[in-house]
Each structure stands twice: as C-alpha cells, then as structure tokens.
Amino acid sequence: MKRNLMLFFMAVLVVAVAITGCGEKKDSNVIKIGVFEPITGANAAGGQLEVEGIKLANKLYPEVLGKKVELVIADNKSDKVEAATAAARLVEKEKVTAIIGSWGSSLSMAAGDIVKKGKVPTVGASCTNPLVTKGNEYYFRVCFIDPFQGTVMANYAFNKLNAKKAAIVQEVSNDYAVGLANYFTENFKKLTGDPNCVVAVANYNTGDQDFSAQLTNIKSKNPDVIFAPGNFTESALLISQARKLGITCPIIGGDTWETQEFLDIGKKAVEGVVFSTFFASETPITNESKTFLEEYRKEYKKEPAAVAALGYDAYILILDAIKRAGTTDTVKIREELAKTTNFEGAAGFISLDENGDAVKDAVIKHVKDGKFTYLDTIKP
Amino acid sequence: MTFDLFLQHLSNGISLGSLYALIAIGYTMVYGILRLINFAHGDIFMMATYFAFFGIVTFGIPWYITFPVILVLTALLGMTVEATAYRPLRDAPKISILISAIGASFLLENLAIVLFGGVPKPFPTPDVFTDVVKIGTVSIQKLTFYIPVVTVIFLIGLTYLINKTKVGMAMRAVSKDHETARVMGINVNQIISLTFGIGSTLAAVGGIMWGLKFPQISPLMGVIPGMKCFIAAVIGGIGNIKGAVIGGFILGVGEILLVAFLPDLTGYRDAFAFVLLILILLYKPTGIMGEQIAEKV
Numbered sequence: 001m002k003r004n005l006m007l008f009f010m011a012v013l014v015v016a017v018a019i020t021g022c023g024e025k026k027d028s029n030v031i032k033i034g035v036f037e038p039i040t041g042a043n044a045a046g047g048q049l050e051v052e053g054i055k056l057a058n059k060l061y062p063e064v065l066g067k068k069v070e071l072v073i074a075d076n077k078s079d080k081v082e083a084a085t086a087a088a089r090l091v092e093k094e095k096v097t098a099i100i101g102s103w104g105s106s107l108s109m110a111a112g113d114i115v116k117k118g119k120v121p122t123v124g125a126s127c128t129n130p131l132v133t134k135g136n137e138y139y140f141r142v143c144f145i146d147p148f149q150g151t152v153m154a155n156y157a158f159n160k161l162n163a164k165k166a167a168i169v170q171e172v173s174n175d176y177a178v179g180l181a182n183y184f185t186e187n188f189k190k191l192t193g194d195p196n197c198v199v200a201v202a203n204y205n206t207g208d209q210d211f212s213a214q215l216t217n218i219k220s221k222n223p224d225v226i227f228a229p230g231n232f233t234e235s236a237l238l239i240s241q242a243r244k245l246g247i248t249c250p251i252i253g254g255d256t257w258e259t260q261e262f263l264d265i266g267k268k269a270v271e272g273v274v275f276s277t278f279f280a281s282e283t284p285i286t287n288e289s290k291t292f293l294e295e296y297r298k299e300y301k302k303e304p305a306a307v308a309a310l311g312y313d314a315y316i317l318i319l320d321a322i323k324r325a326g327t328t329d330t331v332k333i334r335e336e337l338a339k340t341t342n343f344e345g346a347a348g349f350i351s352l353d354e355n356g357d358a359v360k361d362a363v364i365k366h367v368k369d370g371k372f373t374y375l376d377t378i379k380p
Numbered sequence: 381m382t383f384d385l386f387l388q389h390l391s392n393g394i395s396l397g398s399l400y401a402l403i404a405i406g407y408t409m410v411y412g413i414l415r416l417i418n419f420a421h422g423d424i425f426m427m428a429t430y431f432a433f434f435g436i437v438t439f440g441i442p443w444y445i446t447f448p449v450i451l452v453l454t455a456l457l458g459m460t461v462e463a464t465a466y467r468p469l470r471d472a473p474k475i476s477i478l479i480s481a482i483g484a485s486f487l488l489e490n491l492a493i494v495l496f497g498g499v500p501k502p503f504p505t506p507d508v509f510t511d512v513v514k515i516g517t518v519s520i521q522k523l524t525f526y527i528p529v530v531t532v533i534f535l536i537g538l539t540y541l542i543n544k545t546k547v548g549m550a551m552r553a554v555s556k557d558h559e560t561a562r563v564m565g566i567n568v569n570q571i572i573s574l575t576f577g578i579g580s581t582l583a584a585v586g587g588i589m590w591g592l593k594f595p596q597i598s599p600l601m602g603v604i605p606g607m608k609c610f611i612a613a614v615i616g617g618i619g620n621i622k623g624a625v626i627g628g629f630i631l632g633v634g635e636i637l638l639v640a641f642l643p644d645l646t647g648y649r650d651a652f653a654f655v656l657l658i659l660i661l662l663y664k665p666t667g668i669m670g671e672q673i674a675e676k677v
Contacts, residue, residue: 040498041600048499172647203646207604209594212392213639214646220385233500233596240595244512245388246519264502265596 030070031328033318034090036101036111036122041078042207042233045261046103046307050125053292053311053346054100056299057319060291064319065326076102080110087111091118097328098122098321100314103307105129105176112136121334123318125310126255126278129179133356140337140356142313142345143255143278146176150183152276152362152378153227153252158191161250163224165199169214169238171230172203180229180254199223204238206231211238212245219247229254232262240269250274258305258365258372267370274366279306279347280374283363288316292346305372306347306363313345384517389640390633395524397632399589402531403609404616404624405538406582412619413555413575415474419481420461422606423488424580428454428587429503429597430496436504443506451584458580459573461488467569470558485606492599500598503591510592527589534582535625541578542621551575555619604650611657617667626668631656 035054038047051073058071072094076083083102090096091114099115099122102108108127115122116138124132124141128149133139157163166188171177185198199221202214215238218226226242228235228251239251255277263270281303284290292312296304318333320343325332343350348360364376403425410418431453435446465484469477509523542548553561554571562568590605591597612631616623631653639646660667 040493042500042598044498045500202643205647205649208649209596210392210396210636212396213389213636214643216385216388216392217640217643219388220382233598237594237596244510244519244521246512246514261500261502261596265500267502267505267595 029067031064031067031322032070032072032094032096033315034094034096034099034101034120035071035073036076036083036087036090036099036107037073037103038078038107039073039075042231043078043104043107045232045259046126046256047076047078047101049259049305049308050101050103050311052300053125053296053304053308053313054315056292056296056308057312057315059299060295061316061319064322065328069319072096076107076110078104078107080106083107083110084114087114091115091120096120097330098318098333100125100311100318102127104174105132105179106174108132108139109175112139115139119330119334121318121321121330121337123314123337125314126307127176128255129175130355130357131175131179137338137356138334140317140340140352142310142317142347142350142358144360144362145357146179147183149254149276149362150180151187152364153180153254154184154187154191155378156274156276156364156376157188157225157227157250157252161225161252163250164192164194165197165221165223165225167200167202167218167221167223167226168198169202169204169211169218169226169228169230171206171234173206174230176254176256177229177231181227184227184229204230204234206234208234209237211241215242215245215247218242219245223249225249226251227253230256232257232259233265236262236266236270239273240266243269255306258307263367263370263372270367271370272367274364274375276362276364276378277306278360278363279309280363280365280377282374283377285348286344286346288344288346289348309345309347313347313350317343317345317350387516388518389636391518391520391524393633393636394629395521395527395593395632396636397629398528398531399586399593399628400605400609400612400632401625401628402527402534402589403583403586403605404612404628405531405534405621406579406586407610407613408616408618408621408624409538409575409582410579411613412621413551413572414466414477415555416466416477416481417610417618418576418579419478419606420465420484420488421579421583422602422609423485423492424454424458424461424602425583425587425590425605426492426597426599426602427457427488428580428584429591429601430492430501431584432588432591433501433503433597437502443504447588450588451581454584454587455577455581458576458583461580462573462576467572489599489603496599498599500596503595503597505592505595510595521593523589523592527593530585530589531625531628534585535621538578538621547571547574608650608653611653614657615660615667617669620667620669623667623669 074086076086105127128146130145168181170181200218251273253275257275321336324336340352350358362378365372431450435441465480511522550566550571612627613624616627
C-alpha cells in the first residue's frame with residue numbers, strides 16, 4: 001500500500017514538473033520588463049515610489065508590437081550583494097527584454113556588469129552617480145547626474161544663502177552621497193575662491209542612527225550651511241538630531257530626500273531644508289506630464305514624487321525604443337535607446353548624451369508647512 | 381577640543397551607552413538562566429517598537445497607556461517564542477537550541493517585513509521625552525536623563541528579584557542545574573518562561589527608548605542593536621547583570637568618542653564593537669565582571 005502511494009506521488013510530481021515546464025517555455029506573446037528596485041530595506045520608500053510610477057505607465061501603455069508587456073519585479077533589498085543576485089535573476093532566469101532601475105546608485109552599479117554581459121538594455125530612473133552609465137553601453141538613465149546636481153546646490157548655497165563656510169555630512173558607504181559631496185565641494189571652492197571653505201567633513205554609514213558625535217564636531221566649527229546628501233531615513237534622523245543639538249544653519253541635500261517618510265520621520269525638524277530634484281508637480285513641463293499627473297492622482301490619491309515620474313519615464317522610453325527597433329532583440333533595442341533625442345517624458349524632455357545620461361533641468365524644492373514645495377528651476 | 385565640546389560628546393555617549401545597557405541586561409538574564417544566547421532578543425525589541433507604533437499612531441491610544449500595555453504584549457511574545465522555539469529542545473544539544481534561536485530571529489524579521497512592510501515607519505515621539513534642555517552650551521534631550529534612570533531602576537529591581545525573592549532563588553537554582561532544580565520541586569518550565577517574560581519586557585523598554593531617541597522603525601532595526609548589546613553583555617561578563625550595564629556604557633561611550641576624536645575612522649564604528657569583542661574573548665573571555673559568580677542570575 002505504502003509503495004503504491006509512493007508511486008502515485010511520484011507520478012503526480014512528474015506530471016506537475018511537466019506542466020510547469022511547459023509553462024516556463026518562453027511565451028512569445030509577452031514581453032517581460034524587469035523592475036529592479038529596493039522594495040524592502042532602508043531604500044524601500046524610494047524604490048516603491050518608482051515602482052508606483054512604473055506600474056502606472058504599464059497600466060496606461062500595456063502593449064508594444066502587439067504583445068502584452070509584463071513587469072517582473074525583483075527586490076534588491078537595498079543591499080549591494082542582494083542587488084547583484086536580483087539582477088542576475090532577471091537576466092538569466094526571467095530572461096527579460098529590458099530592465100528599469102534602481103533607486104540608489106550603489107545598487108544600480110552592482111547590476112552594471114550583469115546587464116552588460118547579459119546584453120540587456122537597462123534604464124535607471126533616478127540613480128545619479130556618473131559611474132552607473134560610464135563605460136557601460138547597456139546602462140542608460142532618464143535623470144541628470146551628480147556633477148550637475150552638486151553644482152546646482154553649491155550655487156544655491158553661495159548665491160541664495162550667502163554661505164561662505166560649508167560643512168559636509170556624507171553617507172560614506174553610498175556612492176551617490178560621496179559623489180554629490182565631492183562635486184559640491186569642488187564647485188563651492190570655485191565659487192568662494194577659498195580653499196578652506198569646507199570647514200568640516202563628517203562621515204556616517206548606511207543604517208547608522210546616531211550622529212551626535214559628528215554633529216557635535218560640526219557645531220563647534222560653526223558653518224553657514226550644511227550639505228548632507230544621503231538616504232532619506234538617515235538624513236531625517238540626522239537633521240532632527242542636528243536641530244536638537246542646537247544647530248540652526250540651513251541644511252541642504254539631494255533628490256533622495258523627496259519621500260513621505262522623510263517628512264514623517266523628520267517632522268518639525270526638516271522644516272525649511274532645501275534640496276535639488278528632477279520634477280515638480282506644480283510646474284508640468286510636457287503633455288505627458290499632464291497625463292501622468294492626472295492619472296497618478298487618480299490612481300494613488302496623492303501628489304507624485306519626482307522619482308515616480310522618472311520611473312514612469314524609464315518605462316515609456318523603453319517601450320518607445322522597442323517600438324522603434326520593431327523587435328525584441330536586445331542589441332537593437334539598445335541601439336535605439338542610445339539614439340534618444342527630445343523624447344517627451346513626464347519629467348521633461350529627454351535627450352541622452354554619449355554616456356547614456358539625460359541632459360535636463362534641475363528643480364529646487366524646500367519643505368514648507370510639512371510639504372515639499374517648488375522653489376526654483378535651474379537650467380543645465 | 382574645548383571642555384564644553386567634550387562634555388557634549390560625553391553626554392551623547394552616556395545617552396547611547398545607557399540604551400545599550402538596558403538591552404544588554406535582557407540578553408544577559410536569559411543567558412544566565414538557560415546558557416542560551418537568545419538571538420531573537422533584537423527582534424523582540426523590534427516587535428515592541430511596532431506594537432508602540434500601532435498603539436499610538438494607528439489606534440490613537442495615548443502613550444502613557446500604550447507603553448505599559450506593550451510591555452505586557454512583548455513579554456507574552458517572548459514567552460511564546462520560548463515555548464515554541466526553545467522549550468521542545470530543552471534536552472537537545474546546546475547547538476540545536478542556538479540554531480533554533482537564529483531561526484526564531486529570522487522568522488520574526490521576515491514576519492515583520494510581510495506584516496508591516498519593508499518601508500521604515502516614523503516612531504511617535506511625545507514632547508515630554510524629546511524636549512531639549514540646555515546646560516551652558518551643552519544641549520541634552522530630556523530622554524538622555526530618563527534612560528539611565530530607567531536602566532538603574534531595572535538594575536536594582538532585578539538584583540533584588542534574583543537575590544532576595546523565592547522566584548529569584550528558583551532562577552538561580554535553574555541556572556546551576558535544571559535536573560536538580562526539578563527534583564527539588566521547582567517548576568523549571570515556568571521559571572524559564574518567566575525569565576523570558578522579564579527579558580522581553582526589558583527588550584520592550586529598550587525598544588521604546590530606542591524609538592524615542594531614533595524615531596524611525598523598520599523590520600531589520602533590531603539586528604545591529606541586538607549584536608551590539610550582545611557584545612556589551614559579553615564585555616561585561618555574560619550572565620552578569622551589573623556587567624551588562626558596564627559593558628553597555630563602555631560600548632556606547634567608546635563608540636561616540638571614537639567618532640568624535642578620530643573622524644576618519646567613522647566608517648569603522650560598528651567594527652569597533654566587534655574588535656572589542658575579539659579582544660575581550662582573547663584576553664578575558666569571562667568579561668569584566670565575569671569572576672564574581674554571586675551576581676549570576
């Protein structure tokens with residue numbers, strides 16, 4: 001009896017494997033696009049905003065070349081090692097046609113070699129470190145890069161805040177933050193003409209929660225402005241600790257701050273902070289921006305963050321490239337992506353330069369009455 | 381470095397150190413009785429902060445009602461973990477229980493990701509705790525005064541419980557020898573369960589204080605504090621309650637002073653704790669207070 005039961009189970013297993021095996025055979029009526037984002041971990045809030053934008057784009061434009069587009073979401077868990085695994089899964093197991101992502105330059109860089117070897121064209125939404133696309137012909141992005149962002153913030157500190165002395169607090173294990181800090185320093189020195197204008201540089205690690213020692217040192221140097229690029233969670237804690245230690249000077253940062261969690265965690269302390277970003281819903285730029293804003297508000301019942309618009313743009317840009325290529329051949333799609341000029345995206349017109357980076361305006365926002373509010377637009 | 385600046389650093393260090401101490405006590409209690417490193421301690425700590433988040437933010441219950449309720453809830457959670465993950469393995473080799481502890485830790489972490497989501501949430505911070513007091517040029521959060529007080533209250537309370545009460549006597553007996561204690565008519569399971577309850581309550585107190593100080597909670601927030609407080613417990617001599625407090629302070633103050641005086645080494649801040657652990661294990665494996673057996677739970 002026992003043996004019969006065994007045989008029966010084995011038969012069931014064989015059938016099951018056969019069925020799923022058939023299911024896994026490449027369905028030629030579906031085009032798979034990988035979504036490579038942090039869904040959990042320290043960057044999750046940012047990643048999920050991008051995914052919202054991507055899902056919305058997929059809902060509005062569900063087909064290309066007469067085939068259905070299927071999103072395959074891979075969580076890179078805000079971790080560089082997990083990121084490499086997630087990217088490899090998309091390339092090797094899921095065999096996606098293209099990939100979107102990731103929020104966070106370090107995570108994107110972890111996937112760089114994998115997409116290059118697998119020849120899968122990848123479009124980053126908001127990863128701004130130059131090294132993401134440099135020397136990698138398969139990596140593109142729909143946002144500007146850190147040298148521009150660092151310059152914009154240095155200009156803002158010097159011209160608008162009349163700052164002569166700056167302190168820098170950087171998330172030292174994050175390529176995005178370190179890059180931004182370097183470009184800021186370089187330009188701030190040029191503007192002030194003073195090689196000692198950066199009076200303090202303090203570091204912290206991703207995931208740190210206590211910044212009291214670094215901030216106490218900075219306070220003793222008495223800077224006019226603090227530039228603190230980094231993740232929104234750490235930054236929000238950092239800013240509220242700075243205010244509690246009695247640091248009153250303006251604190252400025254980068255695009256990563258624009259998440260609801262930054263406001264929730266920072267509460268009153270983040271009031272008045274200024275940062276550069278990609279897009280402001282107060283000033284829609286293109287027709288696509290209007291469609292995006294309308295649909296986004298309808299779908300999620302809130303105002304979109306810049307990165308949601310960029311996730312949306314990354315998706316429609318890939319779809320456009322597939323349409324132009326007329327095939328799902330990844331090499332041809334890559335060639336078409338590289339040719340992108342004046343593509344109408346939700347967060348502005350996209351022209352890709354020789355490195356695959358978008359050249360576009362930067363927007364400056366600040367926190368006012370617990371909300372992100374538009375302040376200024378800066379041309380490249 | 382001026383004197384004021386040094387005082388500010390020192391107050392920052394003491395504030396962090398007393399938090400470590402509070403959580404380390406919980407570690408050490410459980411170890412003292414069971415000879416088991418409860419790796420799930422950091423995750424029970426995390427769960428407590430989520431309970432507080434739901435109590436205050438989602439249900440809008442005032443903090444002075446929520447916090448005591450959380451202590452009870454977390455104690456129950458700790459007892460449940462003990463009853464399901466450790467009790468069935470009471471007579472198994474030590475290594476099996478250790479693996480089970482790691483399993484319980486991962487289970488709680490991933491359960492939290494599934495239930496609460498991976499996005500960090502803001503921890504509610506009533507002004508009573510987070511207001512800032514200025515003494516000269518030194519700014520200190522009120523919380524910085526409360527944490528050491530709470531730590532000392534628990535230290536005295538536990539020392540009394542263990543040394544002067546009947547339950548404490550039973551705990552000490554169980555820690556020496558399960559079998560003999562059972563023969564003497566002590567309900568070993570009940571005593572161990574109680575120990576876990578108290579240990580988890582401490583984790584909850586630590587979690588609430590942690591959340592007030594660093595008002596951001598996420599499912600993996602217990603991992604690093606858990607590791608560090610475990611190290612604090614080892615430095616002080618694991619199993620020894622006073623040692624855990626001393627270890628916590630050494631670790632907290634040391635970490636802050638490292639970052640303050642050697643800013644270039646900031647990136648090695650977490651490594652500092654582990655280097656300290658290795659040194660202690662090499663040169664004084666019993667920890668600072670290790671030799672005094674009298675204090676052992």
